[in-house]
Amino acid sequence: MVELLAALLLLAGSAVVLVAAVGVARLPDTFLRMHASTKAGAVGSGLVLIGTALAFGGGDAWVRALVILGFLLATTPVAANALGRAAYVGGAPLWTGTVADQLAGVLPRGTFDPVDAGQRRRALQPTAEEEAAPDKAERSDPGREPAPPAPPSP
Amino acid sequence: MSGAGPVLQVALALSALMIAAAVALASWRMVRGPGIADRAVAMDLLGLLALTGSALAALAAGHLALLDVALGLGLIGFIGAVAMAGFIERASQPRSAEQEGDGHG
Secondary structure: OHHHHHHHHHHHHHHHHHHHHHHHHHOOOHHHHHHHHHHHHHHHHHHHHHHHHHHHOOHHHHHHHHHHHHHHHHHHHHHHHHHHHHHHHOOOOOOOOOOOOOOEOOEOOOOOOHHHHHHHHHOOOOOHHHHHOHHHHHHOOOOOOOOOOOOOOO | OOOOOHHHHHHHHHHHHHHHHHHHHHHHHHHHOOOHHHHHHHHHHHHHHHHHHHHHHHHHHOOOHHHHHHHHHHHHHHHHHHHHHHHHHHHOOOHHHHHOOOOOO
16 A cells, blocks of 8 residues: 555656656746746655655655755755846846746846856956947957857847 | 565656656757756756656665765755856846946856
8 A cells, every 4th residue: 555655656756757857848938948847846856755755664764755855845946046047147038928027127138158258357447548448448358259259248 | 675566666667767758858958958048957957857866766776875865966956056057147247237346246
């Protein structure tokens, strides 16, 4: 009986995780993919962990499974929140069917460009000449490649 | 519990197959993903899948120690996701916010 219940929990958890992976592979934009991955992923892993503890049956297994489950429930929302914010700030495109963007004007949207960002940071302390013409000074930065097809900075 | 019954054996095999399919799908998104954020999401999901697979392996092998591996994988996955998010956010500040002096760099 306990074995049957454990088997059912394992199968249900794996099915939920598989649905999450299908969502990550098939949904149209970053935020929808994240929505599929985090919630369904946490539930699926939790079900599999409870099934494992049930099949082991000892106090050791239950303590470990519950500790992992509590850790997952505490950290998954934090990681998802940070990743979603980073995706929005990094300029991940929204799906064309999106009806509302409530973060428009609240968070800045840039483009992900580590090379450009590093050079901007190095040029953060402007000399007098650069203060006079910041755009020109930045364009003549010697460390910069001659003409990378960089996206237009806002 | 070393000798798992036949029902549990079948359930374990089916679950492992489903996890393997999920890993294939997440890896496809990791290779394909148009932006770095998509790859970060796929990496997050892959960490979760590794945790789940580790729990299944603990049951299949009858070793409780593999559950500790699952805990470690969860920890690493969380730290990796948060670090990746911080990196993406810092590397994509628009110029105006950057010149106002780097509040939370």
